[in-house]
Amino acid sequence: MTxxxxxxxxxxxxxxxxxxxxxxxxxxACALCASRDRSLWRRQLLYNLGRVSTYVFLGGLAGLAxxxxxxxxxxxxxxxxxxxxVVSGTLLIVIALQFFGYRLSARLGRAAIVTDSLAAGxxxxxxxxxxxxxxxxxxxxxxxxxPLVYAFAVQAAATAAVLPGMALMGxxxxxxxxAMLFMGFGGALLGPRFKQAQVAGAxxxxxxxxxxxxxxxxxxxxxxxx
Amino acid sequence: MNGELCRHCLLPVRRxxxxxxxxxxxxxxxCYGCALAFQVRHGQGxxxxxxxxxxxxxxxxxxxxNIMLFSLLIYTGTLELEDPLVVHAIHWLxxxxxxxxxxxxxxxxxxxxxxxxxxxxxxxDSLISLGAVAAYGYSTLEVWNGGDGIYFDTATMVLVxxxxxxxxxxxxxxxxxxSLAPLxxxxxxxxxxxxxxxxxxxxxxxxxxxxIVRVRPGERVPVDGIVIEGASQxxxxxxxxxxxxxxxTAGTPIYAGSLNGTGQLLVRMTAAGQAxxxxxxxxxxxxxxxxxxxxxxxVDRVAAAFVPAVVVLAVGVVxxxxxxxxFEQALMIGLAVLVxxxxxxxxxxxxxxxxxxxxxxxxxxxxxxxxxxxxxxxxVRTVAFDKTGTLTQGVARLEGVHxxxxxxxxxILRRAGAVALGSEHAFAAATVEAAQARRLSLEPATxxxxxxxxxxxxxxxxxxxxxGSAALLVGRLGWICPPDLVVAAQKSxxxxxxxxxxxxxxxxxxxxxxxxxxxxxxxPMLQALARQGISVALLSGDRPEATRHVAxxxxxxxxxxxxxxxxxxxxxxxxxKRGPVAMVGDGLNDGxxxxxxxxxxxxxxxxxxxxxxxxxxxxxxGLGELPEVIALARRTRRTITGNIAWAFGYxxxxxxxxxxxxxxxxxxxxxxxxxxxxxxxxxxxxNARQGRIQVLQPITESLPKARLAR
Numbered sequence: 001m002t003x004x005x006x007x008x009x010x011x012x013x014x015x016x017x018x019x020x021x022x023x024x025x026x027x028x029a030c031a032l033c034a035s036r037d038r039s040l041w042r043r044q045l046l047y048n049l050g051r052v053s054t055y056v057f058l059g060g061l062a063g064l065a066x067x068x069x070x071x072x073x074x075x076x077x078x079x080x081x082x083x084x085x086v087v088s089g090t091l092l093i094v095i096a097l098q099f100f101g102y103r104l105s106a107r108l109g110r111a112a113i114v115t116d117s118l119a120a121g122x123x124x125x126x127x128x129x130x131x132x133x134x135x136x137x138x139x140x141x142x143x144x145x146x147p148l149v150y151a152f153a154v155q156a157a158a159t160a161a162v163l164p165g166m167a168l169m170g171x172x173x174x175x176x177x178x179a180m181l182f183m184g185f186g187g188a189l190l191g192p193r194f195k196q197a198q199v200a201g202a203x204x205x206x207x208x209x210x211x212x213x214x215x216x217x218x219x220x221x222x223x224x225x226x
Numbered sequence: 227m228n229g230e231l232c233r234h235c236l237l238p239v240r241r242x243x244x245x246x247x248x249x250x251x252x253x254x255x256x257c258y259g260c261a262l263a264f265q266v267r268h269g270q271g272x273x274x275x276x277x278x279x280x281x282x283x284x285x286x287x288x289x290x291x292n293i294m295l296f297s298l299l300i301y302t303g304t305l306e307l308e309d310p311l312v313v314h315a316i317h318w319l320x321x322x323x324x325x326x327x328x329x330x331x332x333x334x335x336x337x338x339x340x341x342x343x344x345x346x347x348x349x350x351d352s353l354i355s356l357g358a359v360a361a362y363g364y365s366t367l368e369v370w371n372g373g374d375g376i377y378f379d380t381a382t383m384v385l386v387x388x389x390x391x392x393x394x395x396x397x398x399x400x401x402x403x404x405s406l407a408p409l410x411x412x413x414x415x416x417x418x419x420x421x422x423x424x425x426x427x428x429x430x431x432x433x434x435x436x437x438i439v440r441v442r443p444g445e446r447v448p449v450d451g452i453v454i455e456g457a458s459q460x461x462x463x464x465x466x467x468x469x470x471x472x473x474x475t476a477g478t479p480i481y482a483g484s485l486n487g488t489g490q491l492l493v494r495m496t497a498a499g500q501a502x503x504x505x506x507x508x509x510x511x512x513x514x515x516x517x518x519x520x521x522x523x524x525v526d527r528v529a530a531a532f533v534p535a536v537v538v539l540a541v542g543v544v545x546x547x548x549x550x551x552x553f554e555q556a557l558m559i560g561l562a563v564l565v566x567x568x569x570x571x572x573x574x575x576x577x578x579x580x581x582x583x584x585x586x587x588x589x590x591x592x593x594x595x596x597x598x599x600x601x602x603x604x605x606v607r608t609v610a611f612d613k614t615g616t617l618t619q620g621v622a623r624l625e626g627v628h629x630x631x632x633x634x635x636x637x638i639l640r641r642a643g644a645v646a647l648g649s650e651h652a653f654a655a656a657t658v659e660a661a662q663a664r665r666l667s668l669e670p671a672t673x674x675x676x677x678x679x680x681x682x683x684x685x686x687x688x689x690x691x692x693x694g695s696a697a698l699l700v701g702r703l704g705w706i707c708p709p710d711l712v713v714a715a716q717k718s719x720x721x722x723x724x725x726x727x728x729x730x731x732x733x734x735x736x737x738x739x740x741x742x743x744x745x746x747x748x749x750p751m752l753q754a755l756a757r758q759g760i761s762v763a764l765l766s767g768d769r770p771e772a773t774r775h776v777a778x779x780x781x782x783x784x785x786x787x788x789x790x791x792x793x794x795x796x797x798x799x800x801x802x803k804r805g806p807v808a809m810v811g812d813g814l815n816d817g818x819x820x821x822x823x824x825x826x827x828x829x830x831x832x833x834x835x836x837x838x839x840x841x842x843x844x845x846x847x848g849l850g851e852l853p854e855v856i857a858l859a860r861r862t863r864r865t866i867t868g869n870i871a872w873a874f875g876y877x878x879x880x881x882x883x884x885x886x887x888x889x890x891x892x893x894x895x896x897x898x899x900x901x902x903x904x905x906x907x908x909x910x911x912x913n914a915r916q917g918r919i920q921v922l923q924p925i926t927e928s929l930p931k932a933r934l935a936r
Contacts, residue, residue: 050288057291060298067302121397124277125284136284139291162302166295 007171010152013092013207014175043134048180050138052173055149056166058142059156063165066157084158085215091151092208096201155211233264276396283389286331290382293323297379317369317376324362324378331385332358348533350569354388356537357381357564361891364557375554384565384895391899395570395906412483412508413499417448420492430482430498441491447484450502451493453477458489463589465503483507510593514584517596521866522576529569536567536881543885558891562884566894567877568901576866578909583862591845592855599841603825603856604863607805609755610798610819613766613776613787614724615652615812616829616849618742622652624660625723628714628737636666638736642728644671645684645693650833653726653740654682657693677702679767679790681726691730695769699727699734707734719771747850749780754853763801765794765819794819810852812836827852865912869905876901 069080125137142149152172156165233253255261296316332355339355342348361381368375418425420438430448433439438454441447447460459471462484471487474480480493483504499505540563548556580597587594594600611617627635643661646654647670661668671684671691680702681694692699696715699705707727715725715737726738752762764785766773773787786797795818801807802824809816809823813836820826820840828836830846837843844851880897883889889897 050284053288053291057295060295064298064302121277121280125280128277128281130281132285133281135288136281139284139288140280162298 007167009207010155010168010171011175013152013204014172015178042131044180046131047134047138047141048173048177050135050140051142051180052138052170052177054139054142055169055173058149058153059165059167059169059172060162061165062153062156062169063159063162066160066165067162069157069160081158081160082215084154085211088151088154088158089208089210089212089215091147091154092204092211095147095151096205096208100201151208276393279389279393279396282330282334283386283393286327286382286389287386289323289327289330290379290386293320293327293379293382296320297376314372320376320378321366321369324365324382327378327382327385328358328362331382331389332362335385335388347530348537350533350567352533353536353564353567353569354384356540357561357891358385360557360564361561364554377554377558380558380561380891383892384561387892387895387899388565391570391902394899394903411446412502412505415446415448415482415499417495417498418442433495433498435496437495439493439495441480441486441493443486443488443490445486447480447482447486447493448498449493449495450482450497451480451495453480453491454494455492456490458491459487461485461487463591465507465591507588507593511584511588514594514596515581517598519576519580519597519601521601522580522597525576525870532567532569532877536564536569539881539885540564547887555887559884559887561891562887562889562894563881565891566880566884566889566898568873568880568898569877570902570905576869578906579862579865579869579912582909583858586858587855590851590854591848592851593837593843594855595841599825600859600862602806603808603842603859605806606760606808606825606856608761608763608801609808609810609852610763610765610801610823611782612809612811612816612819613764613768613773614742615832616810617748617764617776617780618652618744622656622724622740622742624656624738625741626718626739628711628718628739630708630711630735633735635736636664638728638738639664640666640668641686641689641691641730642693642726642736642738643668644686645674645682645691647671648674648684649676649682652742653724653738656740657726657738689730691728693726693728696725696727699729703729703732705729705732705734711737719769721775724768724772744776744779745847745849747847751850751852752780752782755856758853758856760856761804763797765789765797765816767791767794767816791816791818795822798823810849813840861912865909869909872901872905872908 066081066084069084122137122140125133125140149172152169156168159165159168232255253261253264255264296319300316335351335358336355339349339352342352358381361377361384365375365377365381367373413431415430416427417430417433417437418440419428419433420440425440433449437449439449439451441458443458453474453476455476457473457475460474460480461471462481464483464485465481472478472484474489474491480491481504482498482502500509540560543563544556544560546556547559551559576597580600583600584594584597614622627638629635629638639657639661642657643666646657647668649655658668669686671686674682674684676682677694677698679695680698681692683690683692683694683698683703685691692703692705696707700707707729711734715727718737718739719725724740724742726740727734728736728738755762762782762784764773764777764780764782766776766785766787767789768787770787773785777783777785786793789797794816798807798809798819799822806824808825808827809820810827810829811820812829812832813820817836820828820836825842826836826840827842827844828840829844830848832840832843842855844855880889880894880901884894
């Protein structure tokens, strides 16, 4: 049972982070519900299936990559693994701060051309009536740059193996499931969600700090697992 | 930034954030993802092209990712699978997923390749089809026989990468074409027809003149007509090259193809579709785009030979390596060879760049006849100019009239005007104008016969009137010119003015003296050409003195005057020895010369025939555009040759690397997609719009310099 605790933590992280997911990707889920309502359940499920599938894939890749960085059998506590945990914890803290309103500003410039084309493409996919469209949208959506996903992907890399990486990202994806389904059916955003954002931000902050702490503390404290 | 919310997810943005303009409104977002998501939901852009490809990509990606996952698990030994039944089950699962991918992603390639094969051709799709089918087929056999050489992950990843490459190509091409779309859409335009009740949207070809059309703000005007209600400003750049907006109110004419500003207009239609200038330009551009240049045809031939060569190479590679390694490994090397070859870059290189260049020219009001024209123009070393109507303003002015004896100036004008009424020459128009300014009634002469470069002879009543050069009246007709007129004429000639002799009844009675001001833009334009390393020549049918005057004024060293149309052709072929020559004229007495030049350029005031048949037609007052068009042609040529050089270099190196087994198939596919994408992005970036130029700003000495300094 204790082996599952890390995964539960990640699940919670996904659930909590859904506040952000709802904000950003809820838009996509909403765009899907603009089509015929009869197949709404199927479309939403396909969409989320595609999304979570991509996350799991990223997790597997991350785990593989992590495995290269961290030599097999090095176990918890090796320097590269700590480094990955540090990165992950930092990313989580950064996202938590975003929930409180502190962002890193970004400039796009020329890449704006890519955004416009990408946005137009995704918009057309979302409106397409075929059943394959939600699945495609979900699969592509999962690749969109999202700091939350990256934070957990780094954690997946820290597991240094394919299967745990997959499982970790799968847990994350499942954590976002409820909120995304809700968005898909609910539709309208219920106004500014300061309070929820701050609670979520606080929880993510705690998660980030814990991850960082575990990266810094000596090995025996952990009990040998992520 | 305090207190602002992300426009999409409504989370607070206290510091930093991400500003973007969406639908014309500046908005702030908390992150790139929100900006993108907002655009997806609310953006009002054009429909994306190749959506089908994108959906396929998503579904194919989904399936492939699952294949990869299982393959990863097996490959890293994570699943400790000792039970052969489980292993077998997983292999069958992989096969099922792989088959789905072959259908979803491989289907289109296979269909295209099969079609081409039936026509006896091998195309790029044939390569990927062959490779994917080989890898899939082999892996299926292995699964059937319980073997281990399963390569579904390789085959599917290759297909995903190829589809990604295709999608990027299609999106990029669509993006480039989107800017051309309004120009090509004249006949397919739709209009909001006002009738009883709500507006109906109908295609313009169904409408009859007199229909009332509503033009909304920001819309492209679909028909020619008169505004009957409303007020707005319209951008007519597409038709005239002039970006200054024109005010449109009740009673003003409005033209199809122009872009409406912020007001709504009700228009009574007079013409639509092909009957409008927009329609003409559309048809012109479509023809221009369809004409492939020599270079494009060469590239097509090379590309056609390339694909079979790669197939042969791949087969040879498999045979070679299967004697040194296992068949599986040899197969994978062969797959890499098939997949890494990129003939797409070759096929993509020229049309995209050419299409964009033609569009850029159109935006300036310059009509380019086809890709070959740009190619030739890029290689031009000399530009020859006609004088009257080209370097000098198309409008001549009558400066004075020399008379002799008792004949009045008005009488001279009346008679000259009678013959001049039928002529398009600048002097004829000036004569008529001067006559009308003096309120002289003009009776058109009959039986007017024109002698190009010399003048015209017509009859009014019993009198035979001749208007033209001394060569016509004195030389050809043998009429007498009184000495006082000769002296007066010589004096004007020495001043560099242009002379037209008027006579009847076998005597010369007057000399019309014309001045054609040199076009203000001529000198800066010539300086710009000099900076581009182009030599300039002046070929004129006017007298040598007048020609010399203009040549000195403009600083042209190579000039010849008194040339007939045939003489100009001879002069051009002499210039051709130095390299391709462009001839700029108005078609009036340089028709044959224009036709014989490598590139013919008709100026704004040229005859309709000249503009129709010329390689390049400049807009009215557009002489200054010439250096820009040449620069555009050179830039395009460099882009195309650069792309071709890349295509050859890349293919050579990549095929070599693949043949020696250095490249894994998936890596090969990634390289191939990368190469296509590189060519695409390079072409688009190089030809990206560099900002509008006001063509009709007050033309100052510094203007062309400023343009070329970019």
